Amino acid sequence: MLDSFSKRVISCLGAAAVAGAIAGVPAAAPAADVTITYSDWQLAQDIWGKSLRDAFAEFEKQNPGIKVATEPVALAQRDVKFTTAIRAGAGPDVFALDANPVKQYIAEGWVKDLTPFIDKEGGKKYLEDFYARALDPVTEGGKVFGIPKNIVAMVMVYNEPMFKDAGIAKVPETWDDFRAAMKKLTKATKPGGPVDQWGWTIVAAKAGFDLRFSAILRGFGGDFLTPDFKKSALDTPQAKEAFKYVVDMIHEDKSMPPGVAQVDANAARRMLANKQIAVKIGTTWSLPEVSGMNPNLDGWKVLKMAHIPQKVVDDKSVRSTLYQKSLFMNPNTKNPEAAWKLIKFMAEQKQMQKWFDDNLMLSARKSVNTTYKPIVDSPYAVTVTNEIDRAAFLPLIPKWPEILETFRTNLQDAIAKTKAPEAALANAHNQINAILARP
Amino acid sequence: MRDNYKGYLFILPAFLMLLVILGFPAVAAVLQSFNLMWVSKPAFTLRAYTALAQDPEFLRSLSNTVLFVVVVVSSHLVIGLGVALLLNMEVRFKWLWRVVAILPWTMPDVIGGLVWRFMFDTLPGIVNSVLLRTGLSAEPVDWLGQPDLAFGAVMLAESWRGYPYAMLILLAGLQSIPRQQYEAAELDGCSAFQKFLFVTVPNLKHMFIIALVLDTIWESRLFGMVFSMTGGGPGYSTQILTLLSYKQYFQFFNVSYGASMAVVLATVLFFISLPYLRMSMRQQL
Numbered sequence: 272m273l274d275s276f277s278k279r280v281i282s283c284l285g286a287a288a289v290a291g292a293i294a295g296v297p298a299a300a301p302a303a304d305v306t307i308t309y310s311d312w313q314l315a316q317d318i319w320g321k322s323l324r325d326a327f328a329e330f331e332k333q334n335p336g337i338k339v340a341t342e343p344v345a346l347a348q349r350d351v352k353f354t355t356a357i358r359a360g361a362g363p364d365v366f367a368l369d370a371n372p373v374k375q376y377i378a379e380g381w382v383k384d385l386t387p388f389i390d391k392e393g394g395k396k397y398l399e400d401f402y403a404r405a406l407d408p409v410t411e412g413g414k415v416f417g418i419p420k421n422i423v424a425m426v427m428v429y430n431e432p433m434f435k436d437a438g439i440a441k442v443p444e445t446w447d448d449f450r451a452a453m454k455k456l457t458k459a460t461k462p463g464g465p466v467d468q469w470g471w472t473i474v475a476a477k478a479g480f481d482l483r484f485s486a487i488l489r490g491f492g493g494d495f496l497t498p499d500f501k502k503s504a505l506d507t508p509q510a511k512e513a514f515k516y517v518v519d520m521i522h523e524d525k526s527m528p529p530g531v532a533q534v535d536a537n538a539a540r541r542m543l544a545n546k547q548i549a550v551k552i553g554t555t556w557s558l559p560e561v562s563g564m565n566p567n568l569d570g571w572k573v574l575k576m577a578h579i580p581q582k583v584v585d586d587k588s589v590r591s592t593l594y595q596k597s598l599f600m601n602p603n604t605k606n607p608e609a610a611w612k613l614i615k616f617m618a619e620q621k622q623m624q625k626w627f628d629d630n631l632m633l634s635a636r637k638s639v640n641t642t643y644k645p646i647v648d649s650p651y652a653v654t655v656t657n658e659i660d661r662a663a664f665l666p667l668i669p670k671w672p673e674i675l676e677t678f679r680t681n682l683q684d685a686i687a688k689t690k691a692p693e694a695a696l697a698n699a700h701n702q703i704n705a706i707l708a709r710p
Numbered sequence: 711m712r713d714n715y716k717g718y719l720f721i722l723p724a725f726l727m728l729l730v731i732l733g734f735p736a737v738a739a740v741l742q743s744f745n746l747m748w749v750s751k752p753a754f755t756l757r758a759y760t761a762l763a764q765d766p767e768f769l770r771s772l773s774n775t776v777l778f779v780v781v782v783v784s785s786h787l788v789i790g791l792g793v794a795l796l797l798n799m800e801v802r803f804k805w806l807w808r809v810v811a812i813l814p815w816t817m818p819d820v821i822g823g824l825v826w827r828f829m830f831d832t833l834p835g836i837v838n839s840v841l842l843r844t845g846l847s848a849e850p851v852d853w854l855g856q857p858d859l860a861f862g863a864v865m866l867a868e869s870w871r872g873y874p875y876a877m878l879i880l881l882a883g884l885q886s887i888p889r890q891q892y893e894a895a896e897l898d899g900c901s902a903f904q905k906f907l908f909v910t911v912p913n914l915k916h917m918f919i920i921a922l923v924l925d926t927i928w929e930s931r932l933f934g935m936v937f938s939m940t941g942g943g944p945g946y947s948t949q950i951l952t953l954l955s956y957k958q959y960f961q962f963f964n965v966s967y968g969a970s971m972a973v974v975l976a977t978v979l980f981f982i983s984l985p986y987l988r989m990s991m992r993q994q995l
Contacts, residue, residue, distance in 0.1 A: 351960040358748045375963050379750050465842075465849070477941060530832025532855040532944045547833070673962040684945040689857055 305609045306338045310353070310363035314343035318559055322629040330616045337609045347478065357381045357601060364604040365613050370408040370595045371481060373417065375669040382416045383600040388611040389415055402659070405635040408667050409597050417597035418618045419635035421626065423554040424591045424658035425486040426576045428561075430568075433468075433549040442577045446491065446516060449580040453526040456549045470526040471550035472534050472542060473517055475686060479536025480679050481665055483552040485592040488513045489663070490579040492588055495678060495703070500668050503703040505678070505696055509582075518685050518692040532686050544568055552579070554594065555631040555655050576654040578661070591662035595635065627652070633659075670706055677702045736976070742969035749965050758970035768971065770946050771954040778865060778950055779929045785869040786925050787918070790876030795910075797877075798884045815874035823938030826867035830854050830939075857947030860940050864948050868935050875928065876921040883917030884910065916989065923986040927979050951975050 309327070313319035320343070327339040342363050344352050350372055356362035358381075368376065376382045389397055398406060401419055409417035429442070437456045443449035453470025460468050474483045488494060493509030496502065504510060520526050528534075528547060540557065542548040544564035551557070562570030579590050598614045600607065616622065623634035624643050633655060634640050646652045665671060681699035684690040690698065741747035745755045762768050793811050801807065814822070829836050830853035841847035854860045887910065895905045933952040936942065942949035942957070951971060959968025 354960065354963070372963075379963065476943075528833060529850050530852050530855050532852070533827075533832070669963070673964070676957065676961065680943070680945050683943050687855060687857055687944040687947070689945060689947075 304336055304338055305606050306340050307365060307606060307609050307613050308340045308342055308363040309365045309613065310342040310344050310349075311367040312344055312346040312349050313367070314341050315345060318563070319630055322626060325629075326617060326622055326625065330613060333616070334609075334612060337612065339613065354379075354381060357603060360603050362601045362603055364601055364606060364610040366599055366601065367420070367596055368417070368599060370593070370597070370664050370667065371671060371675075373408045373597070373599075374411070374667050374671070376599070377411045377416050378669050380602060383602040383604070383607070384414045384416055385418065385600060385611070385614070386414045388607075388615075392615070400636045400638050402635060402637055404593070404664070405595060408595060408664060409599075417599045418614050419595055419597045420618055420623070421594075421596045421632045422635045422659065423556070423594050423633050423655050424662035425482050425552055425554050425594070426578055426591065426655055426658055427550060427580070428543065428553040428557045428574055428576055429550045430543065430546065430573050431575045432573050433546065437549070442575075443580055444578075444584050446580050446582060450516070450520065450524065450526075453520065453550070454524055457524070457526045466525075468546065469528045469542075469548050470524075471548050472527045472531055472539050473521075474534055474536050474539050474552075475532050475679070475683060476535035476538070477676075477679065479539070481675055482592050482594055483536070483539075484517075484679075484682070485665055486552050486579050486590075487517060489592060490581050490590045491516070492582055494589075495674065496666050496707075500666050501707060503700045503707070505700040505703065511693070511696060514682070514685070514696045515692050517682075521686055522688070532683050540564060543574075544570070555633060555651055558631050558651060576651050578654070578658055587661075589661060589663045591658050593659065593662045593664045595664070597635075670709075673706055674703050677706065739969045739972050739976075742965050743973045745966045755966075758966040759974075761967065762970055762974065767946060767949075768951075768954065771949050771951050774861075774946075774948065775930060775950040775952075778861075778868075778932075779926055781865050782868050782872065782929050783922065783925045785865075786873045786876040786929075787880075787921060789869065789873040790878075790921065791880050791914075793873070793877045794881040794884055795906075797881055811877060812874045814871045815878075817871060819871065819932065819934035820938045822867065822871045823935040826863065826935075827854065827939045830863050854940055855944055857944060860944060860948050864936055864939055867939060868929070868932065871935065872925070872929065876925055879917050879921040879924075880914060883914045887913040919989065920986060923983055926982055930975065930979055930982075 309323075311323060314323055324341065327341065331338060349368075353362055353366060354376075373382075398415070402422060405419035405422050406415065409415055409419060427442075433456060434442070434452070437452070437458075439452045439455060441448075443452045456468065456470040457466060458468055459466050473487070474480050485495065488510060491509045491513035493507055493513050494504050497504050505514075521531055528542065534542075539548070539551045540553070540561050541564055543551050543557075544561045546568070553561075558570060558574060561574060562568065568574075581588075581590050598617055600610045600614060604610045618636075620634075620636060620639050620643075623636055623639045624645075626632050627634065627639070627643065627646055631649075631651065633646065633652060634643075640646055640652070640656050646656070666674070678699045681690070681695040681702070684698075685692045685695035738747055742749065743758055745758070746752050797804065797808055797811060817825075828834075830838075832838060832850045832852050832855065835853070837853065838847070838850045841851065842849075851859070853863050891909045891913070892905055895909050900908065931952060932950070933956065936948055936950055937953060937956070940948040942953045952975070955968045955971040955975070957968075958964045958971065962968075
């Protein structure tokens with residue numbers, strides 16, 4: 272027997288169904304909307320954030336019933352937020368990562384294996400348009416855990432009129448020429464005044480250190496680790512030369528602004544935008560960002576790009592570092608099918624073309640970089656695309672974040688003169704070997 | 711008996727909430743330090759604690775923390791007492807001075823760190839700007855790039871931001887000293903300094919211990935100010951224990967190791983807080 276409350280509920284539901292039918296609404300409720308959460312540090316940035324939101328609007332139009340809720344996260348807090356949430360069984364359904372922490376995410380099970388979804392799309396055929404090396408960071412044990420979106424190589428970004436003013440006719444291709452050019456660019460712009468223009472700056476603060484310093488190290492033919500990632504390679508003559516070269520340019524040449532230990536990627540951009548420096552290491556994203564910081568610079572006109580200098584011209588070895596942004600699915604997602612649809616959509620050719628139009632970022636798909644006319648016609652894109660084959664990822668191992676920070680800390684000691692460059696590098700070498708030897 | 715039961719029932723929700731909010735993270739940190747929770751391969755081990763004893767970075771951070779806490783808490787007590795004495799005097803617009811004196815305490819530590827970082831910035835910072843314009847320095851000083859200067863700058867910034875906490879405790883103590891004691895001292899012919907020494911100081915003893923213990927705990931746990939001002943650099947020069955624990959846990963994903971540092975710090979702070987706990991329990995009995 273039904274009690275009076277149950278009877279009331281049933282009669283109300285019945286009345287609602289009848290009312291719906293009368294109003295022309297189907298009695299069966301439509302499929303409930305699915306909301307996918309997406310988190311990305313670039314959501315917090317004006318230009319990049321707008322591109323992402325435009326893409327989600329398009330996705331929602333193409334996929335009625337799936338909504339995308341955005342969750343911006345600061346780059347510095349990204350891993351704190353993601354890893355804590357995922358450990359607790361929560362977190363965004365889809366999120367973006369650069370290549371640095373990916374192997375740790377895979378090892379800890381913080382990203383979902385996407386191989387079954389890729390197999391449904393055609394498996395190898397679906398993946399063959401992506402650069403083979405772009406799949407390295409997201410692949411482990413034959414399983415694919417992420418879909419690469421953008422890939423770029425680091426290059427030298429310079430202010431051409433400042434070079435001309437300093438009498439530098441040719442962009443330096445060797446480190447010796449580069450050092451001489453940086454000395455020429457360092458000067459007081461007002462007669463009798465203090466030095467207020469410097470050649471360049473390295474990034475020695477945490478944000479952006481990895482991509483920039485590694486490019487210098489590789490330009491000298493050195494690297495952080497041996498090719499098998501088992502030992503430190505900081506005891507090689509190339510690494511020693513690169514380390515001393517940078518420290519000498521700070522202390523002896525003074526061709527970098529004082530306070531270099533606190534310079535992060537954004538501070539370097541600001542200095543280039545304000546013509547305090549003439550050169551920095553960057554890539555295609557430098558153009559919109561530096562130009563946006565100081566519209567009076569006329570960045571799209573005055574800024575040019577060239578490859579990282581080397582010890583010997585025409586040396587064919589690796590001379591730069593690759594940056595890659597990829598998309599991942601949270602293993603805790605309740606809507607894996609919808610999450611995959613979003614990842615697939617974001618990695619489509621059309622979206623990657625839009626990403627270049629909006630942000631000058633190259634695609635992880637070969638077909639986009641080689642056939643999309645704006646990319647083929649862009650001198651910036653051509654310079655950076657040519658460098659992709661001359662660049663390598665940073666070591667793709669779970670211990671990499673700790674190794675990098677150990678190296679950076681020792682470099683800061685050398686910059687602060689608390690250790691001689693040789694002693695600081697030897698210390699970094701020993702500490703990194705100890706980290707690698709740990710189980 | 712029945713009333714007692716009801717009383718426990720009333721405090722049960724608050725007790726449960728405290729247990730979840732305070733107890734769970736503490737238990738989780740201990741379990742993680744023994745590699746038993748939120749790790750890919752849980753298995754009991756003391757490896758994190760044995761590694762701590764041999765880690766020069768941990769020992770360096772520990773000594774940095776001790777130096778930082780000693781200097782900063784001392785400065786808080788000295789500045790706090792001085793300002794509390796001034797605010798306890800009969801002056802015009804006393805309420806306004808009190809508001810001004812407490813302002814640094816209202817600033818979140820991360821924001822405070824960023825403000826001081828901009829002030830000490832080598833090129834556009836106001837400190838260097840003043841030094842260069844007045845001719846006190848011929849070239850910009852790298853305040854946050856030199857280990858000793860950076861450590862000094864961080865301690866100065868935190869001394870400024872945190873002194874109102876000690877000041878408020880000591881001001882409350884000053885206001886509770888019976889006026890008659892000062893009047894008796896005046897009748898005995900005591901000077902202002904003697905009144906301070908023989909009336910104010912003995913009466914402030916308990917408040918002083920409270921301020922000392924609570925501020926020591928607070929400063930030992932400090933994170934945002936140092937993180938946003940120097941990030942622990944240059945090198946390891948301003949790295950305190952909380953920063954190292956954060957780095958190990960969230961940046962290097964060494965969960966057990968990061969948690970073991972937090973457990974060690976919490977244990978030390980528990981013993982530091984014992985005098986305060988004993989004193990407050992004695993007052994309740």
